[in-house]
Amino acid sequence: xxxxxxxxxxxxxxxxxxxxxxxxxxxxxxxxxxxxxxWRPEWCVGQYRHPDCRYSLGLADMGFAQARVAGANxxxxxxxxxxxxxxxxxxxxxxxxxxxxxNVIAGLHQKLNDNPDIVAAARRNGRVxxxxxxxxREIPVASGRKxxxxxxxxxxxxxxxxxxxxxLALERSMRQRGLAADFRATGQTGxxxxxxxxxxxxxxxxxxxxxxxxxSPDRNDGGWDLIEGQGSLFHPSYAGVSLGLLHGxxxxxxxxxxxxxxxxxxxxxxxxxxDLKACLxxxxxxxxxxxxxxxxxxxxxxxxxxxxxxxLSLCRTLxxxxxxxxxxxxxxxxxxxxxNLLACCAN
Amino acid sequence: xxxxxxxxxxxxxxxxxxxxxxxxxxxxxxxxxxxxxxWRPEWCVGQYRHPDCRYSLGLADMGFAQARVAGANxxxxxxxxxxxxxxxxxxxxxxxxxxxxxNVIAGLHQKLNDNPDIVAAARRNGRVxxxxxxxxREIPVASGRKxxxxxxxxxxxxxxxxxxxxxLALERSMRQRGLAADFRATGQTGxxxxxxxxxxxxxxxxxxxxxxxxxSPDRNDGGWDLIEGQGSLFHPSYAGVSLGLLHGxxxxxxxxxxxxxxxxxxxxxxxxxxDLKACLxxxxxxxxxxxxxxxxxxxxxxxxxxxxxxxLSLCRTLxxxxxxxxxxxxxxxxxxxxxNLLACCAN
Numbered sequence: 001x002x003x004x005x006x007x008x009x010x011x012x013x014x015x016x017x018x019x020x021x022x023x024x025x026x027x028x029x030x031x032x033x034x035x036x037x038x039w040r041p042e043w044c045v046g047q048y049r050h051p052d053c054r055y056s057l058g059l060a061d062m063g064f065a066q067a068r069v070a071g072a073n074x075x076x077x078x079x080x081x082x083x084x085x086x087x088x089x090x091x092x093x094x095x096x097x098x099x100x101x102x103n104v105i106a107g108l109h110q111k112l113n114d115n116p117d118i119v120a121a122a123r124r125n126g127r128v129x130x131x132x133x134x135x136x137r138e139i140p141v142a143s144g145r146k147x148x149x150x151x152x153x154x155x156x157x158x159x160x161x162x163x164x165x166x167x168l169a170l171e172r173s174m175r176q177r178g179l180a181a182d183f184r185a186t187g188q189t190g191x192x193x194x195x196x197x198x199x200x201x202x203x204x205x206x207x208x209x210x211x212x213x214x215x216s217p218d219r220n221d222g223g224w225d226l227i228e229g230q231g232s233l234f235h236p237s238y239a240g241v242s243l244g245l246l247h248g249x250x251x252x253x254x255x256x257x258x259x260x261x262x263x264x265x266x267x268x269x270x271x272x273x274x275d276l277k278a279c280l281x282x283x284x285x286x287x288x289x290x291x292x293x294x295x296x297x298x299x300x301x302x303x304x305x306x307x308x309x310x311x312l313s314l315c316r317t318l319x320x321x322x323x324x325x326x327x328x329x330x331x332x333x334x335x336x337x338x339x340n341l342l343a344c345c346a347n
Numbered sequence: 348x349x350x351x352x353x354x355x356x357x358x359x360x361x362x363x364x365x366x367x368x369x370x371x372x373x374x375x376x377x378x379x380x381x382x383x384x385x386w387r388p389e390w391c392v393g394q395y396r397h398p399d400c401r402y403s404l405g406l407a408d409m410g411f412a413q414a415r416v417a418g419a420n421x422x423x424x425x426x427x428x429x430x431x432x433x434x435x436x437x438x439x440x441x442x443x444x445x446x447x448x449x450n451v452i453a454g455l456h457q458k459l460n461d462n463p464d465i466v467a468a469a470r471r472n473g474r475v476x477x478x479x480x481x482x483x484r485e486i487p488v489a490s491g492r493k494x495x496x497x498x499x500x501x502x503x504x505x506x507x508x509x510x511x512x513x514x515l516a517l518e519r520s521m522r523q524r525g526l527a528a529d530f531r532a533t534g535q536t537g538x539x540x541x542x543x544x545x546x547x548x549x550x551x552x553x554x555x556x557x558x559x560x561x562x563s564p565d566r567n568d569g570g571w572d573l574i575e576g577q578g579s580l581f582h583p584s585y586a587g588v589s590l591g592l593l594h595g596x597x598x599x600x601x602x603x604x605x606x607x608x609x610x611x612x613x614x615x616x617x618x619x620x621x622d623l624k625a626c627l628x629x630x631x632x633x634x635x636x637x638x639x640x641x642x643x644x645x646x647x648x649x650x651x652x653x654x655x656x657x658x659l660s661l662c663r664t665l666x667x668x669x670x671x672x673x674x675x676x677x678x679x680x681x682x683x684x685x686x687n688l689l690a691c692c693a694n
Contacts, residue, residue: 144583144615205555206548208587236491236594236637240555243580244587268491271636285629289618290583 013103013130014195015043018067018075019057020097022090023050030055032078032107032189039168039193045072048093064093064100074128076192077106086110095121105130107188132188133202135211142209142248144290149219150345153251154229154300155283157273159238159266161259162329163229164190166300169329170255171226173338180223184215186245190228200230201241208241212248227251233282234274235265243286250290252345253297255337256280260314261305277322295344298337299326359475360450361542362390365414365422366404367444369437370397377402379425379454379536386515386540392419395440411440411447421475423539424453433457442468452477454535479535480549482558489556489595491637496566497692500598501576501647502630504620506585506613508606509676510576511537513647516676517602518573520685527570531562533592537575547577548588555588559595574598580629581621582612590633597637599692600644602684603627607661608652624669642691645684646673 017040019033027034037044037057046062049055062070075097077090086094086108094104094112098121106112111131113119122129152170154163167183167190174181183190185197198211216225227249231238258276265271274282280296287294299318303311311328319326325336364387366380374381384391384404393409396402409417422444424437433441433455441451441459445468453459458478460466469476499517501510514530514537521528530537532544545558563572574596578585605623612618621629627643634641646665650658658675666673672683 142584144612144618201551201553203552204548205550205552205588205591206585208552209584233590233633234636237489237556238553239594239633239636240587240589240591241552242587243590244552247583247586265491271491282632286580286586289581289586 012128013074013105015040015074016045016072017043017192018062018064018072018097018102019044019047019059020075020077020090020093021047021049021053021055021057022077022087022093024053024055027055029079030057032192033057033076035164035189036076036078036192045070048075048097050089064097064102068101072102074103074105077104077108077112078189078192079107086112086115091115091118094118098122098125098127101125101127103128103130105132105192107132107192109133132191133199135199135202139207139210139214141206142213144247146291147213147216147218147250149216150222150224150253151216151227151249151251152224152253152255152297152341153227153246153249153287154255154257155242155246155279156229156232156257157234157276157279158232158259158262159230159235161257161262162300162302163257166255166257166329166334167226167228168193169334170338170341173334174224174226177338180221182223182225184225184227186212186215186228186230197228200245201238205240208244209248212245213250216249229257232265232274232279233286234271234279236268236271246283246287247290249287251287251294252291253295253341254280254283254287255298255300256283256296257300257302259302259305260311276318280322296322296324297341297344298324298334300334300337301326301328303328303331360421360452360477362387362421363392363419364390364539365409365411365419365444365449366391366394366406367422367424367437367440368394368396368400368402368404369424369434369440371400371402374402376426377404379539380404380423382511382536383423383425383539392417395422395444397436411444411449415448419449421450421452424451424455424459425536425539426454433459433462438462438465441465445469445472445474448472448474450475450477452479452539454479454539456480479538480546482546482549486554486557486561488553489560491594493638494560494563494565494597496563497569497571497600498563498574498596498598499571499600499602499644499688500574500593500596500634501602501604502589502593502626503576503579503604504581504623504626505579505606505609506577506582508604508609509647509649510604511540513602513604513676513681514573514575515540516681517685517688520681521571521573524685527568529570529572531572531574533559533562533575533577544575547592548585552587555591556595559592560597563596576604579612579621579626580633581618581626583615583618593630593634594637596634598634598641599638600642600688601627601630601634602645602647603630603643604647604649606649606652607658623665627669643669643671644688644691645671645681647681647684648673648675650675650678
């Protein structure tokens with residue numbers, strides 16, 4: 001578990017987790033919980049569902065007290081409701097979980113800490129509340145000072161193309177090879193998976209790069225920090241976050257993430273997806289400001305809209321055009337990208 | 348006065364102003380007050396100074412009650428102390444000003460609204476407190492939707508090279524020509540000068556571009572919004588803010604601001620100042636995402652480190668090299684830049 005960011009270790013929240021699904025009405029509602037169950041199954045002791053919940057993560061169903069007995073320390077409330085709002089039944093459930101001795105962490109837009117009843121319940125039970133979208137530490141603005149150690153950053157043609165998945169897949173592959181490699185989380189789901197991190201979209205604008213520097217400090221063990229990217233330099237709503245992260249990360253290596261067949265930038269029908277080569281060049285040019293030696297090491301292609309033969313053919317073509325390994329981390333793994341990373345950036 | 352942003356009009360603060368200098372010990376301490384006295388002399392009824400204050404803005408010295416009688420509505424506390432902290436004597440003075448019936452506005456890092464004694468004094472006197480570094484309106488993330496009207500944005504090779512001054516000089520020149528032109532403020536001093544705006548460095552990261560869109564909405568009178576730039580795409584601490592502003596502004600015209608002879612990026616001895624041409628190209632390339640027709644229309648050169656003949660010679664050389672008018676707004680005005688703006692971007 002990371003010692004950086006809003007951490008489990010200093011906040012006393014942390015695994016083992018009970019994953020709260022509530023009345024989840026669609027896949028999006030359980031996205032965070034699914035990420036945790038997939039990437040950190042060893043931390044997840046069970047799931048809590050209402051009788052009418054149509055989704056399951058395949059974990060044991062349990063109540064709050066039962067989860068506590070089973071060893072759960074913290075209940076995780078992900079994107080549980082549309083608009084990030086706390087539904088009344090979620091408030092009731094959160095209070096019941098606190099009364100059963102669980103800490104509660106959430107990634108909702110509406111904060112646990114802004115609900116007086118929830119705050120009172122946490123206090124009377126001596127439990128911790130943690131809102132993953134809150135970042136209120138005092139950190140300095142970025143210094144631009146070169147830090148020790150290796151860093152990789154995932155960047156994207158757009159938002160929600162698989163940057164977190166790719167970064168975690170790289171971590172898994174590198175660890176399986178016996179390398180020191182640590183996922184550094186910049187979004188709410190990633191923060192739960194990592195046990196810490198920075199919710200970069202919630203940081204005050206002047207501190208974006210400073211937060212990225214702070215997330216990935218000097219590292220002297222020869223290992224890699226694998227930093228979860230956010231947004232896209234080509235998304236007109238969020239590019240400021242992406243650029244600040246790119247500068248603060250001081251990445252040695254970039255992996256470009258893309259979803260094949262996406263019709264336009266997320267939420268913006270008038271904005272086309274950028275060309276992959278142009279997007280990669282723009283990211284490299286901007287990244288050189290703080291690390292002139294930055295290299296692109298691979299393309300992570302989300303091919304979920306394609307048939308498997310079309311996906312393979314696309315990856316082969318793009319790999320040839322861009323001179324980089326191109327793989328779908330979900331269906332093809334990331335071994336080619338890791339091979340290239342180690343060949344390009346070793347020592 | 349702008350109807351946008353954290354405005355005087357909806358907050359009940361606003362001119363006429365009493366400018367608070369306190370014990371100002373250096374030029375920096377009175378920078379905000381000096382900006383107001385220079386750009387909005389008609390709004391400034393006087394200055395308040397401690398006996399040991401070594402600076403003056405040439406305004407009438409007056410006490411709080413006297414200022415109220417003279418018509419002052421609001422006292423302005425600028426960068427009055429090192430580190431943006433409220434000195435004990437400033438707290439005492441602010442409370443005395445409130446007790447005399449003045450509203451108080453400040454641009455300090457430490458907020459008026461975080462000091463219980465100041466808040467209590469405002470409440471008992473029915474006066475308004477306004478912290479220019481606070482921005483807590485709910486605004487949407489940027490839509491990237493094309494807005495009606497003309498926009499100019501100042502961009503910079505670095506921070507603190509004269510972007511606010513240049514933008515205000517452009518406003519003055521255009522208004523003198525009978526054109527509709529409005530300065531749109533993105534920093535604290537600018538907000539006091541404009542009577543409204545957005546403290547862009549204090550916005551939550553996800554909303555940088557959205558704040559810029561909100562600051563400069565559809566405009567149908569044929570006039571220009573002149574948007575104050577922030578930071579630099581080449582400053583490793585703040586480039587995220589600059590890029591978000593560039594995208595949200597959807598500028599038709601850019602003016603590049605530069606300080607001749609600056610040895611390195613502000614606060615970062617290891618970071619060189621970017622080449623002007625490369626800086627301009629990078630800004631144009633990024634700006635094209637939301638406005639493909641963006642043009643560079645001039646260079647505003649801060650030549651305060653140069654002799655006047657060297658300054659003239661430099662501007663002439665750069666103008667030839669870049670194919671744009673190049674002027675020091677302080678010593679040469681901005682008429683050449685406005686001429687070019689109107690020639691390039693009319694109708």
